[in-house]
Amino acid sequence: MEDTFDSAEYLNMELMRFTTAGSVDDGKSTLIGRLLYDSKSIYEDQYEAIRKTSEQKGEEYVNLALLTDGLRAEREQGITIDVAYRYFSTPRRKFIIADTPGHIQYTRNMVTGASSANLALILVDARHGVAEQTRRHAIIASLLQIPHVVICVNKMDLVNFDKKVFEDIENDFRKFASKLDVKDVRFIPISALMGDNVVDRSTKTPWYEGPTLLYLLETVHIASDSNHIDCRFPVQYVIRPQSSEYHDYRGYAGRIAGGVFKKGDKVMALPSGFTTRIKSIDTYDGSLNEAFAPMSVTITLEDEIDISRGDMIVRENNLPTSGQDLEVMVCWLTDKPLQLGGKYAIKHTTRNARCVIKEVKYKLNINTLHRNEEDSSIGLNDIARISIRTTTPLFYDSYRRNRNTGSLIIIDEATNVTVGAAMII
Amino acid sequence: MDYNLNHLKELEAESIYVIREVAAEFQNPAILFSGGKDSILLTHLARKAFFPAKIPFPLVHIDTGHNFEETITFRDELVEEIGARLIVGSVQDAINAGRSTEEKGINASRNGLQTLTLLETIEANKIDAAMGGARRDEEKARAKERFFSHRDEFGQWDPKNQRPELWNIFNARKGFGEHFRVFPISNWTELDVWQYIHMEGIKLPNLYFSHKRSVFLRDDVWYAETEFMERKDSEVLVDKIVRFRTIGDATCTGATLSEAGTLEEIIQEVASSRVTERGGRSDDKRSETAMEDRKKAGYF
Structure with a gap:
């Protein structure tokens, strides 16, 4: 970063928000560390601190994952337990990363990170292929209508950068994704640990002709992600x-x-x-x-x-729907199960109201996409289609049409905790 | 027509939205004003949010008594200019009344004592939402903060049990005696802040611009000579051209050797800097999780 910083260029940057998801140990923190490090967003004192820690632990490489694991419990257990936000920029864009944990019990954080993202980055371990977590994350990305999905097939160094491994994973995922509502899916073979195809093109994947991850993040078209039609x-x-x-x-x-x-x-x-x-x-x-x-x-x-x-x-000539009876897809975010017939507080745009849960239509199996109409017990991390009735009319659009006017949160009136994330159908 | 905002205008729109949401959802909000650039930016955004009306809530300054004089002058002029109400919570008063005890020794700082005075001031003024200028890029533990951060009746933060924050819908509900910390500029980086200050022509205290000052070196950090800091015999005063990248309590804020005397020069310096702005903060260096530990207890 010796060259002079261009102020005028800085005022011409777009803001892009993306979310990262992966299973335990598939190298997500390492990938983020790599993006930050290779794009020169890591400061010397930060790098020096993690270099020392890596050395003390006797690790072979500087553990870039330490850059993102902020809380004490995470450092002790070597895992990520909450959404963390990271920032870096290139001359083209400023990036906000919502780094979400991959553990099954923290899916609520993934939904949180995904809710405002333009793009979802899903990591797959090349050795293990498309896992239950991969499918779960893809379904959440689809449900939350993230416009772009990038599948990073990571740890390619551990499978000798084998083209067939990469293609099998791509085919597996495409078969599954055909049932989802994701418009734009890309695949990139990478090694977060070694840096292949993250910022710089790898010499070990001559069979791969697509862009590097950073180039893709810089150029994917996001200007039309906002609704500029319905006032x-x-x-x-x-x-x-x-x-x-x-x-x-x-x-x-x-x-x-x-x-x-x-x-x-x-x-x-x-x-x-x-x-x-x-x-x-x-x-x-x-x-x-x-x-x-x-x-x-x-x-x-x-x-x-x-x-x-x-x-x-x-x-006047383009009205939202007004009404008190809504059909929503809900992701349940808390241990205490959803109470059928129960009353909850809700917040939709700037409107606070209350609602009653009228019916559970089905529970979605988020590994198979099977709709189970018999099962109405909705607990932590479950996704279900439900109908609610609100105390006062809401003015809304479908979530597909507008994420701002199509989303609402459900709040437990006793604990004041946000218990449900709902998307209007 | 291209309907696209650049990233600074988008950050501005987001922050204004958050500030208005606070004004609408709470009875008794306030801005925690330190005199540093981030709280000055926050105050500027609050002015924008309610224009042409005045900011409908007070500024709160937690005064350690160990200030740079420039900070206090700047604070008083700003409050006068925007017609805001100022509430000062004094660490010195808490010490005098025996509620706080000064740290002893050469590295003594009142940084930790701020937490008690902050919580007392919040309680005494019945503040239910205290807005701060903290940013997520500053420090590891801050990276996990929500915009609306719930605090229990003891003012504590529970990082493992934070409310999920979805889309831009903020849950402001709380129990009796609880309050919120709200961070409207969460998504700004240090460089964003400087660029925006330049773009908007926001006034800052002179401490941020390079000037000659009597300083001494301790643990690789240059500290300003002040009456509040004891020096070892080996710590000799020298005159250096310095500026401050952050402005906190004078006893824990290090100076940067810098010739940057204008905003353009500062932006160049920040853009090419290889050390984080909190690299000069001795309060963060006490342990690897120093910030998380202080935040749990109710720190800013």
């Missing part, structure tokens, strides 16, 4: 300055959840159904003619209508 503005906070300069100012602050809003647009407020026009789109840096997802702005309206937090401003 959705969940009102977060009402701004009333109470000052003489802005005496009658009433602004609706929020983050655009979908679409493009323009000054002068005819809009409708939900649930009231009143229509008016956008008077201004305000920010601290001045007013805008238009604003789009995921910008945070403040909207003022031509007419005084009663709008408060939890309401939604939309375009």
Whole structure:
């Protein structure tokens, strides 16, 4: 990093979020360490600290996995037990990695990491092939509608960089993935430990013609991952300055959840159904003619209508679904099982409400994708289709259409813990 | 028309969303303001979030009494300019009242004592959401923080039992006496912060820019001469051109030898730096899990 840093270039970078998943010991932490190290995102003092630790433990290589294992328990057990976020950038993109553990009991963390990702990176140990965990992770990536999936076949050095091993794994996975809803799947043969095909192209895989992992991460098209069609503005906070300069100012602050809003647009407020026009789109840096997802702005309206937090401003000719009866896919995140007929708190966009669990339609076997309609016991890490009824109408889209307006969380009212992640069908 | 935000504008939009969510979901939020660049950035983002109204909650400063004078001057001017309310929690008061005991010896620091005063200030002012400028790229244990981080009635963090945080839906529910720490700039890196400060023209204390200062070397870290630090005979004062990469308590914040006197120069320096910004923080060096241990107890 001797060359001068280009400030102008830095202001032109895209933000990409990806999640990593793998089974125990398939080298996920090592791969992340490798990406950070080879992209020069590791500082000398960090490297020196892990070099010393590796040496003390008598390890042959500097253990790059130590870079990401942050908590004491993890260092002791040599495993990752919680989602950790990592950052690195190249001149093209800034990357946020949600590094999630692969243990079966921590699947809730994988769902967490996957919920906001543009891309899922799934590791497969070349010696073991597509494992139960691999399938589970792919299903979660599909369920959470991560637009891009990359399968890294790792530890290729331990199978002599054998082309057939790689191809068999690719075929196995493709057979299984045909039943899933993932649009874009890529395969890369790598060795995280040795660095093959991670940042630099490997000389040991002449039969592989695809990109290196980093090149793929830098170039995969993510600009169309946001919904810029359906205008959705969940009102977060009402701004009333109470000052003489802005005496009658009433602004609706929020983050655009979908679409493009323009000054002068005819809009409708939900649930009231009143229509008016956008008077201004305000920010601290001045007013805008238009604003789009995921910008945070403040909207003022031509007419005084009663709008408060939890309401939604939309375009009259493109309304979300309004209703109290919802069908959702839920991932259960806690030991205490879902209570059929039980009442829970929910949060959807900026709206807090309550719901009752009406019915469990089926439980999804996340190894076979089999829908078991007989089994309505939903516990930790289970994924099920359920119907709920809410105390107040929600304004929503299907999760497939819009992740922001199609998702909600279910909260245990006694413990206040988030117990379910739900995607509206 | 290309509907695409650059990464700094996307981070800004995310942080503003988080700050507004705090204002909407809590009765009595506050910003923990240290006078460092991250809390200055956070305050700037809060201004943006509520414009044209003022920030609808106070700034809280946990004052160890071991400050760089510049920090306090800067703090008071900023509070005046934005018309915010300031609450000061004083470590010195806690020591005087016998609730805290000073560390002894040459490496004595009030860093650890801040936790007690912080928790007392949160309780006394009934603060239910304390926003901080911590970033996940700073330190290993911070990498696992949520945006909305739940604290029990003792102010403790339980890293193995954190609430899952999905999409951008934040669960703000809590029991009586519990509170939240919220970190709106979680996803920013040090370089992002500097670039944004430059892009926005945000004012910073002069300590961040290179200047001549009387310093001494201890454990490979340059410390400023202050009345709060005892020196060994071998620790000789010398004049150096330095700046600070982080600003904390004067007894545990090391200076960096640097000629960077402008934001452009600082950005160049940070971009080519091979040592983390907390590399100069002796409070992190006490053990490999020093940060995790302090955070569990209720530290920032």
